[in-house]
């Protein structure tokens with residue numbers, strides 16, 4: 001990897017060290033792996049090493065128009081890689097800047113957790129499988145929120161099954177899609193780490209159904225906003241959809257329909273009958289706390305999980321600890337209709 005005659009100017013050396021000159025032998029194939037809000041993902045093969053495969057995300061911007069979007073997605077990947085990476089985060093291989101902007105990550109043939117549910121399982125994951133992935137997603141978040149060097153800590157801001165890749169043996173997960181990730185130290189305009197960073201007015205961070213209340217009202221985004229999305233992702237694994245995810249119309253009607261004028265976020269409301277009043281519903285109650293200051297950080301979530309078996313990994317929830325956490329957090333209110341009016345307007349222009 002070397003930096004020379006890049007069509008993109010002004011990228012700092014900690015980024016350009018990951019530039020793949022002559023694509024480093026990687027050649028694009030016509031195998032289309034996925035499509036998201038930011039680009040098309042294609043399978044790449046390496047002409048130097050025939051079994052070496054990568055996933056290349058083609059950004060919808062040309063190199064000479066390269067704006068901060070490209071830098072914003074690369075910066076967290078480079079920071080994670082420089083810090084030695086994490087077993088729960090998809091390895092970043094480098095970037096290509098000519099003739100297109102492409103971000104290369106290690107290829108996972110099972111693609112995302114969503115692809116697995118939709119195409120292989122054709123339904124939600126059973127609780128045991130969901131908890132195993134949940135634990136690893138939380139470990140990945142712990143790395144981003146706490147383990148990275150203080151000024152390099154990152155918020156993911158777009159956690160959902162579509163952005164979590166599955167290992168080839170289906171035993172482990174890798175967080176992916178850092179297109180909306182946010183560096184706490186740099187972007188919060190503060191030298192010291194702040195738990196809350198201002199979110200841009202009108203910015204669509206992630207999919208609305210996974211967004212924390214404080215993100216929806218465009219006030220602030222902190223590490224605990226990722227915890228809300230983590231809870232939505234657990235619901236998505238167990239039911240195939242995040243809470244209240246149907247149509248925008250139903251979304252707002254539901255908000256209006258409740259007597260208290262509040263849309264309730266309680267585990268039991270989203271879970272199938274056999275999982276209601278279980279440790280899983282208590283765990284969801286602990287994370288669906290409207291006030292981000294009361295919502296637990298990821299290490300508190302991890303504290304209530306227990307490793308029942310290492311290999312293959314089996315994870316349980318400690319009944320006493322999760323109930324203790326719920327008692328500590330106390331009562332919490334739902335989400336007001338005013339907030340949903342705001343979401344509704346956003347959905348209309350989404």
Ligand SMILES: Nc1ncnc2c1ncn2[C@@H]1O[C@H](COP(=O)(O)OP(=O)(O)O)[C@@H](O)[C@H]1O
Pocket residue numbers: 033034035036037038039040041054055057090105106107108109110111112115162163165176177178179
């Ligand atoms: N490394 C990879 N290996 C296999 N499939 C991938 C990989 N990266 C992305 N994909 C597929 O492409 C989809 C979109 O990728 P993502 O990085 O989320 O792009 P976007 O920013 O456009 O949402 C994923 O949901 C997944 O299906």
Ligand SMILES: [Mg+2]
Pocket residue numbers: 036037162163177
């Ligand atoms: Mg995505």
